[in-house]
Amino acid sequence: MNTAAQILTAAAEDICQRAALRDQPAGERSMGRTVAAFNALHGTNLTEVQGWQFMALLKHARSTGGKHHPDDYQDGAAYTALAGEAAAHEAAA
Numbered sequence: 001m002n003t004a005a006q007i008l009t010a011a012a013e014d015i016c017q018r019a020a021l022r023d024q025p026a027g028e029r030s031m032g033r034t035v036a037a038f039n040a041l042h043g044t045n046l047t048e049v050q051g052w053q054f055m056a057l058l059k060h061a062r063s064t065g066g067k068h069h070p071d072d073y074q075d076g077a078a079y080t081a082l083a084g085e086a087a088a089h090e091a092a093a
Contacts, residue, residue: 007070011078031055031086049090052083 018028035051038044046054059076063069 007073008077010074011081014074014078015081029082031082047090048086049083052079052086055079056083 015027019025022028022030031051032048035046035048038051039046056076056079059072059079063072063076
């Protein structure tokens with residue numbers, strides 16, 4: 001997997017596979033529950049978009065250490081796409 005299109009395709013496939021793995025017809029979207037729990041524990045007001053952005057930044061940070069690992073970029077692309085999806089939902093609400 002070397003091209004941007006291949007990375008994006010793999011990221012999209014991962015998103016679809018997570019839905020099947022978690023038996024969620026609309027897709028696996030656990031970030032809303034995750035940030036709600038984090039906010040309850042820490043008294044913060046993190047949004048779902050910020051949660052996905054945090055995960056994308058984690059993958060970017062990981063990519064700076066050690067050998068090249070394609071998963072860092074594939075997951076980063078998926079998390080960025082999920083952040084965009086969440087942002088669209090927030091804007092429509």
